[in-house]
Amino acid sequence: MAEVLVVVEHSAGAPKKVTLELLTLARNLGEPAAVVFGDPGTAESLSAKLGEYGAAKIYAAEHADLTGYLVAPKATVLAALVGQVSPAAVLLPSTQEGKEIAGRLAVKLDNGLLTDVVDLAADGTATQAVFAGSTIVKSQVTRGLPLVTLRPNSVTPAPAPATPEVTAVEIALTDKDKLTTVVDRVVEQKGSRPELTEASVVVSGGRGMGSADNFKVVEELADLLGGAVGASRAATDSGFYPHQFQVGQTGKTVSPQLYVAVGISGAIQHRAGMQTSKTIVAVNKDPEAPIFELADFGVVGDLFKVVPQAAEEIRKRK
Amino acid sequence: MNIVVLVKQVPDSGSERGLSADDKTVDRGSANNVINEMDEYAIEEALKIQEAHGGEVTVLTVGPQQAAESIRKALSMGPDKAMHVVDDALHGSCALATSKVLAAAIGRLSPDLVISGAESTDGRVQVIPHMIAERLGIAALTGARKLVVDGATLTVERQTDEGYEVVTAATPAVVSVWDTINEPRYPSFKGIMAAKKKPVETLSLADLGIAADEVGLSGASSAVVEAGKRPPRQGGTKVTDEGDGGVKLVEFLASEKFV
Numbered sequence: 001m002a003e004v005l006v007v008v009e010h011s012a013g014a015p016k017k018v019t020l021e022l023l024t025l026a027r028n029l030g031e032p033a034a035v036v037f038g039d040p041g042t043a044e045s046l047s048a049k050l051g052e053y054g055a056a057k058i059y060a061a062e063h064a065d066l067t068g069y070l071v072a073p074k075a076t077v078l079a080a081l082v083g084q085v086s087p088a089a090v091l092l093p094s095t096q097e098g099k100e101i102a103g104r105l106a107v108k109l110d111n112g113l114l115t116d117v118v119d120l121a122a123d124g125t126a127t128q129a130v131f132a133g134s135t136i137v138k139s140q141v142t143r144g145l146p147l148v149t150l151r152p153n154s155v156t157p158a159p160a161p162a163t164p165e166v167t168a169v170e171i172a173l174t175d176k177d178k179l180t181t182v183v184d185r186v187v188e189q190k191g192s193r194p195e196l197t198e199a200s201v202v203v204s205g206g207r208g209m210g211s212a213d214n215f216k217v218v219e220e221l222a223d224l225l226g227g228a229v230g231a232s233r234a235a236t237d238s239g240f241y242p243h244q245f246q247v248g249q250t251g252k253t254v255s256p257q258l259y260v261a262v263g264i265s266g267a268i269q270h271r272a273g274m275q276t277s278k279t280i281v282a283v284n285k286d287p288e289a290p291i292f293e294l295a296d297f298g299v300v301g302d303l304f305k306v307v308p309q310a311a312e313e314i315r316k317r318k
Numbered sequence: 319m320n321i322v323v324l325v326k327q328v329p330d331s332g333s334e335r336g337l338s339a340d341d342k343t344v345d346r347g348s349a350n351n352v353i354n355e356m357d358e359y360a361i362e363e364a365l366k367i368q369e370a371h372g373g374e375v376t377v378l379t380v381g382p383q384q385a386a387e388s389i390r391k392a393l394s395m396g397p398d399k400a401m402h403v404v405d406d407a408l409h410g411s412c413a414l415a416t417s418k419v420l421a422a423a424i425g426r427l428s429p430d431l432v433i434s435g436a437e438s439t440d441g442r443v444q445v446i447p448h449m450i451a452e453r454l455g456i457a458a459l460t461g462a463r464k465l466v467v468d469g470a471t472l473t474v475e476r477q478t479d480e481g482y483e484v485v486t487a488a489t490p491a492v493v494s495v496w497d498t499i500n501e502p503r504y505p506s507f508k509g510i511m512a513a514k515k516k517p518v519e520t521l522s523l524a525d526l527g528i529a530a531d532e533v534g535l536s537g538a539s540s541a542v543v544e545a546g547k548r549p550p551r552q553g554g555t556k557v558t559d560e561g562d563g564g565v566k567l568v569e570f571l572a573s574e575k576f577v
């Protein structure tokens with residue numbers, strides 16, 4: 001069976017959830033082979049978890065150059081690997097870095113590229129949700145192999161235990177791969193909340209929150225539900241919440257089991273980032289707010305009364 | 319420092335968008351077409367660098383005839399001139415082909431710095447800047463929320479999920495920017511008048527030495543095989559808070575097993 005290369009995204013010694021989704025999806029197309037980029041020892045530390053989700057092989061690309069320069073070295077290593085193993089497909093996460101690696105790889109191989117894919121069939125046909133999720137398209141790569149980036153939270157990871165064999169990958173870089181140096185990586189806040197794009201529950205606040213301080217109301221509900229906190233652009237632009245938590249057209253696309261919109265009107269650009277959520281709940285004092293058109297359950301009322309009461313009720317039930 | 323700013327015309331993200339029924343490409347005919355929002359931040363950043371360091375700012379667009387409107391609009395913010403690659407054969411180009419055309423055009427302008435938006439609102443692929451850098455063999459510093467120019471050295475702060483990265487490279491380079499980097503200026507009346515007289519060079523594919531079958535639908539490296547509207551979401555239950563809205567909300571969450 002042909003190998004399917006899966007580029008592993010990992011943080012703090014564990015593969016991210018999207019990696020497990022990719023391994024699950026890869027099994028439709030062939031035998032998953034995980035590609036790990038990192039400092040020496042990284043692949044070994046991830047191998048148990050990668051094996052649990054079906055990685056039959058792990059290619060360890062371990063060298064300081066791979067993390068010391070932006071993206072380009074990873075694409076070079078991947079291109080060489082594609083040449084060696086002739087995989088059935090190459091799958092990456094649809095994150096900023098995943099797309100950037102994929103873009104460079106597409107140029108190197110003169111190979112088509114499909115981004116933000118939410119499903120992938122055995123014949124390589126990809127499903128994408130475009131234009132704020134309003135249009136569903138099926139596409140195929142028509143030149144080269146399926147080179148696909150998967151949007152996080154699109155597939156339910158399913159274990160399929162395997163015992164991966166770890167193979168070191170030869171790393172041959174040129175000066176062109178080392179043009180952009182990473183001089184610093186700053187971890188700003190890594191709280192206990194799940195990551196926004198991977199969370200199964202997201203509670204977002206909008207302009208209706210009124211201030212940064214008031215976001216506590218949203219954070220409290222998110223924590224009781226084990227969820228992540230998001231924000232509308234009006235809220236991030238007003239400085240109520242940090243920009244990286246923005247959901248929508250120009251922010252993150254989320255697709256959780258439950259999305260709670262608090263004090264958010266539901267502008268088309270906000271919907272763009274959340275309308276594929278399974279269940280949507282909204283709290284807004286304006287009965288005409290467009291967010292109610294997509295909410296499975298909506299409460300018309302003052303968020304400062306409704307949300308704290310909901311939090312209290314959840315606490316009671318626990 | 320000579321700068322090329324990449325400006326793409328896209329259908330307004332606030333309006334209804336779709337694919338045309340016949341060839342499943344982005345429907346630009348019926349849409350309200352505007353400058354891709356992130357590209358306005360790219361223009362602003364280029365103008366700020368020009369104000370501090372001198373040099374020339376050139377707008378570069380690959381797109382249909384009607385994109386000329388967006389080019390004028392871009393010029394009214396302050397850039398000196400523009401290059402518009404327009405050719406019927408470009409219709410339906412994939413990202414790979416678009417990057418080839420952009421790279422060829424940039425090659426003719428040989429700037430010190432290329433600034434683009436981080437992503438376009440229609441495709442949202444976020445790949446063009448790295449594709450161009452790969453083709454030209456120059457550095458890419460993408461997703462900037464801050465850019466510092468010090469002689470030939472560029473330093474960028476880019477947002478990550480955990481925080482941010484600081485990356486650095488020497489010119490020539492491609493930098494892509496997010497909307498957190500600055501506040502784009504509004505064109506002044508004087509700017510609008512001046513834009514009418516600014517030179518816009520129009521190039522065809524032949525001018526760039528690119529064959530028609532390398533781009534467009536025929537040269538595309540991927541294809542849409544099926545497209546349909548997602549059934550609109552149906553609104554569900556809506557209750558008005560009468561002192562128990564929070565409790566009702568939790569009852570709903572419990573019925574869906576979230577609590």
Ligand SMILES: Cc1cc2nc3c(=O)[nH]c(=O)nc-3n(C[C@H](O)[C@H](O)[C@H](O)COP(=O)(O)OP(=O)(O)OC[C@H]3O[C@@H](n4cnc5c(N)ncnc54)[C@H](O)[C@@H]3O)c2cc1C
Nearest residue numbers: 206207208232233234248249250251263264265269285303
């Ligand atoms: C190119 C482009 C890209 C964009 N990208 C994004 C994006 O990525 N994400 C995004 O979110 N937006 C984006 N926008 C902006 C978008 O158009 C809206 O302006 C934005 O989503 C509005 O945010 P909001 O709903 O929080 O604010 P508003 O629209 O001002 O809504 C606030 C809501 O809060 C309610 N409210 C106020 N007080 C209370 C209270 N006490 N209790 C209950 N309800 C209350 C009000 O009734 C109102 O409905 C983009 C716009 C453009 C042009």
Ligand SMILES: Nc1ncnc2c1ncn2[C@@H]1O[C@H](COP(=O)(O)O)[C@@H](O)[C@H]1O
Nearest residue numbers: 324325380434435437438443444445446
């Ligand atoms: N046809 C085009 N003409 C000019 N610039 C473009 C074009 N396509 C993409 N770009 C630039 O590349 C950026 C990223 O686009 P994308 O990779 O399509 O998301 C955009 O913000 C533009 O600055």
